[in-house]
Amino acid sequence: MKKFIINIVLILVAFLIYFLQSNFFTWFNIAGVKPSMFVLFVVFIGLFSNKTLGTIYGIAIGLVVDLLVGTKIGITAVALGIVGFLSAVVDKNFSKDSRVTIMFIVLAATIIYEVVSYILNYIFLAINVEILNFIKILALEVIYNLILTIILYPLIQKFGYIIENEYKGNKILTRYF
Amino acid sequence: MPIQNGLTYLKNKVQGNDTFFTDINNLKQENEELKEKNEQLEQSLRELENIKTENETLTEYLNLTEKYGEYKTVPGYVINKDISNYSKTIVINVGKDDGVDVDMTVIGNEGLVGHIVSVTDNTAKVQTIIDTASSVSCSMSTTKDAIVCKGTLDDKSSLRAMYIPTDCNIIQGDSIETSGLGGIYPKGIHVGTVQRVVNTQNMTDRYAIVETAVDFDTLDTVLVITNK
Numbered sequence: 259m260k261k262f263i264i265n266i267v268l269i270l271v272a273f274l275i276y277f278l279q280s281n282f283f284t285w286f287n288i289a290g291v292k293p294s295m296f297v298l299f300v301v302f303i304g305l306f307s308n309k310t311l312g313t314i315y316g317i318a319i320g321l322v323v324d325l326l327v328g329t330k331i332g333i334t335a336v337a338l339g340i341v342g343f344l345s346a347v348v349d350k351n352f353s354k355d356s357r358v359t360i361m362f363i364v365l366a367a368t369i370i371y372e373v374v375s376y377i378l379n380y381i382f383l384a385i386n387v388e389i390l391n392f393i394k395i396l397a398l399e400v401i402y403n404l405i406l407t408i409i410l411y412p413l414i415q416k417f418g419y420i421i422e423n424e425y426k427g428n429k430i431l432t433r434y435f
Numbered sequence: 436m437p438i439q440n441g442l443t444y445l446k447n448k449v450q451g452n453d454t455f456f457t458d459i460n461n462l463k464q465e466n467e468e469l470k471e472k473n474e475q476l477e478q479s480l481r482e483l484e485n486i487k488t489e490n491e492t493l494t495e496y497l498n499l500t501e502k503y504g505e506y507k508t509v510p511g512y513v514i515n516k517d518i519s520n521y522s523k524t525i526v527i528n529v530g531k532d533d534g535v536d537v538d539m540t541v542i543g544n545e546g547l548v549g550h551i552v553s554v555t556d557n558t559a560k561v562q563t564i565i566d567t568a569s570s571v572s573c574s575m576s577t578t579k580d581a582i583v584c585k586g587t588l589d590d591k592s593s594l595r596a597m598y599i600p601t602d603c604n605i606i607q608g609d610s611i612e613t614s615g616l617g618g619i620y621p622k623g624i625h626v627g628t629v630q631r632v633v634n635t636q637n638m639t640d641r642y643a644i645v646e647t648a649v650d651f652d653t654l655d656t657v658l659v660i661t662n663k
Contacts, residue, residue, distance in 0.1 A: 279518040290591065291520050327517045329524055329552050329562060376521065383568040385521075386595075391588035395520050 260424050267417075268303065272319055275299055280327075291395050293402035294368060296323065298410070300338050301367045304345030305354055306418035307425040316342030330382045337375040341367045354418070357411060364407045368400050495544060495656050506621065508542075508658040509533050514558065521588065523566040525549075527657055530557040538619050540660040546625035546648030547571070547613060548657050559659070564626065565591060565651055572617045573626055576610040578603055584611065584626060584645055591651055594627065596643040605632050611645050621660065 275295045283292040296319055304312030320335030328334055345367060352359045376392060379385050496510045511533075515526035529535050531554055541548040541561045549563040564571050565586040573584050573596070580603040584594040599605060609629045615622030627647040634641050 276518070280515060284516065292518070294520075296518075323518065327515060327519075327524055327526060327560070329522060329560065329566075329568065334519075372521075375519075379521070379568070385567040386570075386585050386587070388567070388588045392521070395588060399520060 264421055264424060268315065272296075272299065272315075272322075276323070276326075288398050288402050291398040291402065293406055294371065294399055295403075295406065296320075296338060297341055297368050297371045298364060298403060298406060300342045301345040301364060302414050302418060303421075304342045305349045305360075305363070306421045307346070309343055309346040311425065312342030312346040313339050314342075316340070330379075333375055333378045333382065336378060337371045340374055341371050344370065354415070357408070360411060361404055361407055364403055365400055368403045369396065372396050372399065492656060496658075498544060506660040507662040508660055509535060511535075511559075511657050511659060513655050513657065521567065523563045523586065523591070523651070524552070525561045525563060525654070527559050527561055527659070528557065529659060530555050530559050532556050533659075534661050535559050535659050536661075540620050540624070541657050542624060542660065543649040543654055543657050545650070546627065547620065548649055548651075548654065550619050551659065561657075563651060564594060565647060571620060571626065572614045573611045574614040575603075575605070575629075576612055577606060578609075581614055581616070582611070582643075592647050593630065594645040594647060596629070596645050599641055599643065601638045605629060605643055607631060 279292065279295055283295075300312065300316045300319065303315045316338035317335045320333075320338035321331070323334045323338075324331045345363060348363060352363065354360060372392075373396075376385075380387060509529050511527040511529035513525050514528045517524045525548075527541070535551060535554055537551050537554055539551045541550060547564055549561045549566070549569065551559045552562045553560045562569055563586070564584065567586045567588055569586045571584045571594075572581065574581050580600050581598075582596045583598050584596050587593065587595050596611065607629055611626045611629065613620040613622060613624045613626060625648050627645045630644045630646045632641065632643045
């Protein structure tokens with residue numbers, strides 16, 4: 259029952275993020291660059307739950323985004339799926355209590371997500387490659403995501419431990435010793 | 436006499452008192468009536484404002500249809516924009532039910548917007564000309580030389596005009612139109628104007644920055660050309 263409620267809340271948050279991303283951040287941006295809150299969301303699910311849930315949420319959110327606004331279906335799904343899977347993998351090796359570690363994970367996740375989707379876009383849509391502009395936008399996006407992480411992490415952590423207790427149970431303690 | 440004065444004052448005071456209560460009742464009623472009237476007026480003001488915006492939108496549609504009279508068009512609203520920083524697609528509120536199909540051209544009041552990439556019953560996704568995956572075959576209005584305009588990540592309101600013939604003399608401020616080659620965009624639709632020319636060491640690599648006629652930040656009404 260608790261798992262069901264957690265999933266309902268996560269889906270509602272995903273809708274809220276979609277609303278923010280398509281409306282709020284179009285004018286609340288840094289030099290025209292929007293953050294990528296879906297990456298933050300999937301990283302957070304991956305870190306606090308398990309590989310399966312992280313990957314499933316990554317792919318599901320990606321598919322919805324692709325269906326709503328994407329040109330080719332599957333590009334965002336694959337990129338977010340990879341992010342969800344990897345963040346569940348790194349959870350085993352890093353502590354989530356350190357804010358610096360979380361920031362490094364978000365930094366890496368944003369770069370991986372954007373690079374993977376850029377490469378897939380290049381392959382499937384034959385986009386014009388502009389490495390310098392891409393790096394410039396990516397850098398601003400990473401900074402924006404990090405700022406959001408700093409602001410939102412206390413809230414994420416609070417809700418995250420509820421998910422962790424439900425999905426990982428008591429096993430959580432054993433791995434630290 | 437002071438006593439008389441005082442008595443008269445008292446008498447007047449008492450006389451006025453009987454009308455005092457009826458006055459209050461009248462005022463209350465009047466107040467109610469005025470409040471109701473005010474509400475009605477506010478309501479009609481809101482209605483008027485709605486009609487005003489509707490009128491503006493319809494005039495915009497009319498201007499668009501008059502301008503591109505030779506094409507059969509379907510008007511639509513922009514209902515969604517891409518959430519990513521790298522692609523610039525938009526979603527409009529017309530779809531298969533309105534006769535819209537894939538590869539149809541989308542135009543705005545000022546010029547070319549893009550083309551339809553996918554369509555559902557009630558919506559359609561438009562790949563704008565400023566998207567990095569977009570290439571439009573164009574020609575310059577004065578020299579009639581063929582060029583290709585591609586979207587860039589750099590700017591939301593400019594295109595990069597490439598493959599400029601080496602013997603071509605590009606004029607700043609020259610108007611760029613679609614050439615009709617490629618099969619998607621019809622001939623003669625205004626794309627933008629040449630902002631500046633960037634010369635490189637190799638003459639064949641030089642390119643021009645074209646400012647788009649359409650302002651994609653404020654774009655909200657479009658027309659889909661349903662016949663070619």
